[in-house]
Amino acid sequence: QVQLVESGGGSVQAGGSLRVSCVASPYANHCIGWFRQAPGKRREGIATLYTGGGPTTYASSVRGRFSISPEKTKNTLYLEMNDLYPDDTAVYYCAALWRPYQGSCTLLPSRYEAWGQGTQVTVSS
Numbered sequence: 051q052v053q054l055v056e057s058g059g060g061s062v063q064a065g066g067s068l069r070v071s072c073v074a075s076p077y078a079n080h081c082i083g084w085f086r087q088a089p090g091k092r093r094e095g096i097a098t099l100y101t102g103g104g105p106t107t108y109a110s111s112v113r114g115r116f117s118i119s120p121e122k123t124k125n126t127l128y129l130e131m132n133d134l135y136p137d138d139t140a141v142y143y144c145a146a147l148w149r150p151y152q153g154s155c156t157l158l159p160s161r162y163e164a165w166g167q168g169t170q171v172t173v174s175s
Contacts (some may be wrong), residue, residue: 095157
């Protein structure tokens with residue numbers, strides 16, 4: 051069972067930037083994605099990639115503002131968030147899906163098998 055630990059959340063003003071981290075163990079052979087859930091809203095997939103390489107996938111709500119980048123030597127996936135809006139306020143989670151072959155990864159939360167504890171991101175206007 052993969053273990054995931056997020057860190058790096060916090061508070062920022064609108065237009066600002068924040069980076070959150072996800073350490074996954076084990077890291078290889080997984081889709082690892084970033085998700086978020088705001089109060090009263092459904093959990094939303096925002097970005098994901100396959101740890102063995104290949105394309106990243108972004109939700110339209112964050113494309114062009116958010117980016118994910120892996121640091122394989124540290125078993126870590128970063129989510130860089132720029133030009134933040136108050137609507138980006140949510141608990142941000144990383145999650146993993148076992149995938150023993152390369153390919154695009156889904157943003158559907160129900161497909162993911164293991165989840166981190168989440169980290170709060172608050173954007174004030």
